[in-house]
Every structure is written in structure tokens, then in C-alpha cells.
Amino acid sequence: xxxxxxxxxxxxxxxxxxxxxxxxxxxxxxxxxxxxxxxxxxxxxxxxxxxxxxxxxxxxxxxxxxxxxxxxxxxxxxxxxxxxxxxxxxxxxxxxxxxxxxxxxxxxxxxxxxxxxxxxxx
Amino acid sequence: xxxxxxxxxxxxxxxxxxxxxxxxxxxxxxxxxxxxxxxxxxxxxxxxxxxxxxxxxxxxxxxxxxxxxxxxxxxxxxxxxxxxxxxxxxxxxxxxxxxxxxxxxxxxxxxxxxxxxxxxxxxxxxxxxxxxxxxxxxxxxxxxxxxxxxxxxxxxxxxxxxxxxx
Numbered sequence: 486x487x488x489x490x491x492x493x494x495x496x497x498x499x500x501x502x503x504x505x506x507x508x509x510x511x512x513x514x515x516x517x518x519x520x521x522x523x524x525x526x527x528x529x530x531x532x533x534x535x536x537x538x539x540x541x542x543x544x545x546x547x548x549x550x551x552x553x554x555x556x557x558x559x560x561x562x563x564x565x566x567x568x569x570x571x572x573x574x575x576x577x578x579x580x581x582x583x584x585x586x587x588x589x590x591x592x593x594x595x596x597x598x599x600x601x602x603x604x605x606x607x
Numbered sequence: 608x609x610x611x612x613x614x615x616x617x618x619x620x621x622x623x624x625x626x627x628x629x630x631x632x633x634x635x636x637x638x639x640x641x642x643x644x645x646x647x648x649x650x651x652x653x654x655x656x657x658x659x660x661x662x663x664x665x666x667x668x669x670x671x672x673x674x675x676x677x678x679x680x681x682x683x684x685x686x687x688x689x690x691x692x693x694x695x696x697x698x699x700x701x702x703x704x705x706x707x708x709x710x711x712x713x714x715x716x717x718x719x720x721x722x723x724x725x726x727x728x729x730x731x732x733x734x735x736x737x738x739x740x741x742x743x744x745x746x747x748x749x750x751x752x753x754x755x756x757x758x759x760x761x762x763x764x765x766x767x768x769x770x771x772x773x
Contacts, residue, residue: 503695510691528687571703584696584747597731600729600730601706
């Protein structure tokens with residue numbers, strides 16, 4: 486039961502953390518210069534976004550939940566969590582970030598999900 | 608004659624592909640170096656304060672851990688930058704290429720055995736990344752670059768624009 490809770494935390498907190506970071510970065514607008522000072526300004530702007538901190542907080546929560554799980558003996562949960570994170574990302578992109586996920590992208594996401602599961606399991 | 612919009616699309620694909628390659632390279636290198644450093648240090652004897660502090664001090668003394676940390680920072684920076692213009696639902700599956708690249712590198716450079724199940728996984732990931740890579744990197748309206756203080760709205764210069772399509 487406790488393990489299931491931490492697995493859920495790793496999956497949900499990890500994916501939502503990345504979505505929040507994505508939201509923060511989208512709001513900054515497309516980077517067109519890759520000079521160090523321009524990149525530094527983008528990082529500073531990102532760190533001023535509440536979404537960025539919410540995202541980093543969720544990712545930290547996922548990371549520590551993962552550490553708790555890894556301290557236990559059974560690590561078989563890693564496979565479904567890692568693989569499903571791609572499907573959750575597509576869902577989050579569609580419903581939280583308003584992206585258009587077309588049939589090809591869905592198919593690609595499902596293949597990646599199955600492929601990652603096989604690579605882990607093999 | 609390719610239209611301006613077509614060129615812009617090509618440019619967007621090019622710089623997205625470049626950033627994803629950087630993510631795959633720095634992410635894989637970071638994970639590998641961090642894993643190597645941490646394995647050399649070994650886990651803390653118990654999860655109480657003193658052994659954990661000793662563990663952290665030992666980890667901080669490891670060159671591999673620092674190099675891994677630096678690689679992971681560069682990975683996250685590439686990730687942040689690419690998300691300023693590309694879809695999250697494009698970047699994440701495309702960056703899964705690292706799961707295919709690591710077994711391939713292990714096989715061809717280190718002579719590691721790759722099981723048939725893993726080969727099947729690598730093939731599926733490659734197909735999936737190819738499919739996702741053929742969709743539009745951005746499907747949401749872009750925030751005009753002028754609204755950021757990254758740079759005045761000059762057309763993508765220097766480094767990233769040189770890459771090929773997918």
C-alpha cells in the first residue's frame with residue numbers, strides 16, 4: 486500500500502513537475518540567441534516564474550519518493566513508471582498545455598512507451 | 608522556391624533536433640558518470656545523520672560525481688531552452704532516444720551483450736522517435752521573442768540553426 490503511494494508520487498509528481506517547468510518556459514517565449522549572456526537572462530527569467538518553482542518542487546518530491554522506493558528491495562516498479570510517464574506527458578501536453586497531439590504523435594508516444602518498457606525489462 | 612514559412616519550419620526543426628541531441632548526450636553522460644561515481648562511493652551504512660553526511664562528503668570528493676552533476680545541469684539547461692519553443696509532448700518522447708542510444712553504444716563500443724528483448728525495445732523507440740519527430744515541434748501559438756529579454760527579435764543566429772531536419 487505504502488509502496489503504491491510512493492510509486493504514484495513518483496509518476497504524478499515527476500510528470501506534473503516537468504509540465505510546470507514546460508509552462509514556465511513557454512511563457513518566456515522562443516529563445517533566438519544562444520549567447521551565454523542571453524541564456525543567463527532566460528534562466529533568471531525562468532527562476533522568477535512561480536510555475537518553475539512549483540515544477541522544481543514537484544520534481545524534488547518525485548526524486549525523494551524514488552529514493553525511498555529504491556531503498557526497498559523491489560525495483561520492478563521502475564519499468565511501468567518510466568514507460569507510462571511518456572503517455573502521461575502526452576496527456577498533460579494535450580490537456581494542461583493545450584498542445585495538439587495528433588494521431589502520429591500518439592502512435593509514436595505509444596511505441597516509445599512500449600520500447601522503453603522492453604529495454605528496461607530486457 | 609521554398610516559402611518563408613517553410614524555411615522557418617525547417618529552422619525550428621533544426622534547432623529543436625540540435626537541442627534534443629544535446630539533451631540525449633548530456634543526459635546519458637550525466638547518468639553514467641553519476642552512477643559510476645556513486646557506485647565507487649557506495650551507499651551510506653545506515654540512513655541516519657552521521658553516515659549520510661559521510662556519504663555526501665565522499666560523493667563531493669568524487670570527480671565523476673562532479674562531472675556527472677555538470678552534465679546533468681547542461682542537460683536541464685538544454686531542456687529548459689528547447690521548451691521555450693517546442694511542445695512538451697514532442698520533446699519528452701523524442702528525448703527517449705537516449706534509452707535506445709545507451710544500449711547501442713554499450714553494444715558497439717563496449718561489446719556488451721544486448722538481449723533480443725532489448726533489441727526489440729530499441730527498434731520500437733527508434734520508430735516512435737521517428738514518428739514523433741515527423742510531427743510539428745510546436746503546435747501552440749508562440750510567445751513573440753520580443754516579450755523576453757533574451758535578445759532583440761533577431762532571426763535565430765549562430766549555433767542552433769545549422770542542423771538538418773530530423
